[in-house]
Amino acid sequence: MGKKLVSLFLLTLPLQLFSQQYLQTTFIKKQAATEPGKVCNLPFFVHNNSTQIVHAQPEYDIPDEWKLVTAQPAIDLKPSEKKFQVLSIQVPAVFAVGEYPVFVNFTADDGALLHRDSVFVKVLEVEKVSIQKLENPEYVYAGEEIRATYILQNQGNTKKNFFIETQNCQVADGEEVMLEAGESKMVTIVKPTSEDYINSVREFYTIRVLAGNRVLESVNNWSQVFPSKNLKKDLYFRFPVTFSGSYLAVNKDDQFESTYQFQLFGQGTLDVEGKHQLEFMARGPNNTDLSYLGLYDQYYLSYQNQNVILFGGQKNFMFTPLTESSRYGLGVESKVLLNNGLALGFLYVEPRFYEEIKNEMAGVLGYHFNSENKAELYYVSKQFEGLNERTQLFSFLSEFSPFKGTDVDLELSRGYFNDVADNAYRINLNSRFSIFNLSGNYYNTGKNYPGYYNNSKFYSGNISARLTEKLGVSLYGRRDFMNAQLDTFFVTAPITESYQASFDYKVGLQSHLKVFLRQYERKDRLSYNKFHYKTRSANMRFSQRWKRFHYSLTGEAGKTTNFLLDPGENEQNSFRGMGDFSYSINSRHYIRAFGSWSNINEFVSGKQQNVTAGMSLSSQITDNFNANFFIQNAYDIDDYYKNRNLMQLNLNYNFLKNHSISLRSFYTIFKTELEEAEFTLSATYEYKFGVPLKQVVEAGIISGKITNRDGLPVEGVWVRLLNKTAVTDKNGDYQFDLIQPGTHLMSIDESSFELDEITNIPNPVEVNVFEDQVSKVDVRILKGAELKGKFVLEEAKLKAAEQEDASPANIIVEIRSELEEYRITTEKDGTFAFPLLKPGKFTFKIYANSIPKAYKLEQSEHEYTLNEGETIDLEIVLPTKKNNIIFKPAGNLNLKSGSGLTLTAKPPKKKESQPKTGPYYSIQIGAFSRMLPEGDSFFKGEQFYFEKQIDNLHKYYIGRFSELQTAKEEYKRLRLKFNRLFIVVFDDDKVYSLPQYEQIKKDE
Incomplete structure (x- = not known):
């Protein structure tokens, strides 16, 4: 083969x-x-x-x-x-x-x-995903979980791993989803709600689908959260006050010390309008010697309104940045700003932690042109300890905005002491224009200037530009101040001089690269220097966020000169590496780890390499309980001018709404120390309450029950009043608390009803609320009744009528009862249909002036009763003026005795022409291609409107006024609610705009 x-x-x-x-x-x-x-x-x-x-x-x-x-x-x-x-x-x-x-x-x-x-x-690969909401709860009660379900589908053409990122919610079954091309999977998110809600609120939550670092799809949703218990009645305006008591303990030098400290703090407004503000503090006893958690005693009272600022007590006082930038002590301060822009002020302080100054005072006179431009003149006097002569300073301060995006702060000062005078000035600039951002300040104080600084020149400045959407560049320079008369309680910071040039590049959606060249010099300000060095280096930093993981890596390479070592031994090549890593487990739990290594020879220390590592944890364990933990092994020595925590644990628990307990512990190396860390512990109880100032609310309650036609309660019906929303519970009950007395419109949301269901009361309904009383509004859901029909022209007249206006369109019909009223026009074929009606007794009316001229109508009104769920279909035959009008029911019809719809009208004794209607005025509020349902949000609570179909549009009007002036007054009221409305004139059943009608009358 x-x-x-x-x-x-x-x-x-x-x-x-x-x-x-x-x-x-x-x-x-x-x-x-x-x-x-x-x-x-x-x-x-x-x-x-x-x-x-x-x-x-x-x-x-x-x-x-x-x-x-x-x-x-x-x-x-x-x-x-x-x-x-x-x-x-x-x-x-x-x-x-x-x-x-x-x-x-x-x-x-x-x-x-x-x-x-x-x-x-x-x-080619196509990356496409869709996420659609399958189900999310329209509402939940406070304390319940919101659970929403979505369908995630891979609409691309390759197998893909997707990451589900959420905001304000959590994924129930894991954030990573692997889907084949065309495959789909359900994703469920969960969001707990707090039991403490006292008003209904909307909780928003977001779900995003990521592939790598790119967000492919994002969906936002919300659910209404209703309070699970009623709000307690509070009719008073209250001033917020917080009381706290703390137990402080420290293990210092192998000795255990403990004490108590108490604080009363209040801050808020004294009136409902917020014009008068008050703040006070009372804290004691003094515990500044109890290491890290020790607080000094402090007492003060502050009041301010639009024109006055008054203060008495202890705080950090500031006159001007040059004369007295920050001075803690006991003093008083007052400032008055008149409505014409004139400003007057006075300050007096006795420093607490700076013993060289006995007291100082200042007066200010200024003028405020507007919120962005002002000029002030200060006079400052200081009394030094042991000296009889006072220091005198004059300072002119101005803040102005020369053009949009630019703010300038300028100060010129001159001081006198012991018959010696010297000057100082400073300027601060912030400007944003085009792609540039410029900021900087410069201080220059004379050698004999007796202010907060003397014999100093220092500055800082930064200019940056965003060249493209991804690329930016910047230049930065800074030299710290010298010879500052700081409060010794706060210790001083090191002197720093640094310059930097950098550019940053947006590598990806959530990835950034920054490269910069830097020179910085740092010197210990205290008398026994621990460090003085200068480093020139090149640096690179890369940061990226990937799903729930974020990291930042920094590298530095350069040369460092240590001025505290002998020449020839004080320079070395230096390197530094730093990493910062964080991971968000979910919206409640967070972990971070960090570390650094350097060999930079900065200090007088035999150990030239420094390794630092640490981590922190943050967890919102429940809605009322959270914990934070921090630990690290070492620290940078040149940070010794501030406290350095090696370990910290915080626990916070809130209970009974206004009460909380906090436990805090620290393992700390304190300022100016290099070793000997101390352990400190504190326990604090805090209670927040409001002091009643004035009864401002006269309130009543609206409550009721919603049932169906069998009398059974209906759960889950939304009821709206003002800006409040309630929902019926399993017993069909709803309630609104703290409602201001008066007449209010309350509406029932009918979106959950069946198509043929309707309430037995008007919707919206006017409710009268009385002080300290409960207004009951019970609602029953019924099957609505329908009334519809058709006008038919008598056939014997059709031929002659072809030459006349014989269309059954635009005939005006009306139906009204004690609860509702509708007025509509017929379609082109003569048909009409009213919205769902509440069962009861009605009057049906045909407007004679809308009947075609060749036909007649002798009886225009008829009364009858509609039962629940009943539908009536009328056929109305319009005879010519020589015949009678005949009404023929086309469906089941229950008629009252003596008022049936099958009528024979008596022939007229005398032939009369159709009466002319009008003119009358009305306001057209809108026109739509379809008829709007009753109570549509477009009407904004207006109930007395009527509809007329003109030019294939359903046009809606409010009011029927015989006087133009009355129509104009109604127009002024309605234009606050509606955007496009105008006055129209009805004359002989024709509609004209007001200018058009006035022109017609003028031509006549």
């Missing part, structure tokens, strides 16, 4: 070789690429290599599910002729990534293969 196949192949080989030379194809591109769902065009040339005319039929072999867009007509090629062809194919919308061969075959009429060629088509 094998020999036969080989023989057959050898016999046909010359034919195959000959056939392959008949035609030749040349693809312009041997490989093409396309996205799924799009058409891919493959152009190529066909060349006849033979000396004969070739008739060829193209055939294409493409992968399954692909669609051939190109037609396949046969082609004729003359000898040596070349033709251009295009093969167009479409890849399905979801098709796997990869390279697929496409074959082109040309056959002769007898089916013989003339030529075969192929090209590869690469299907």
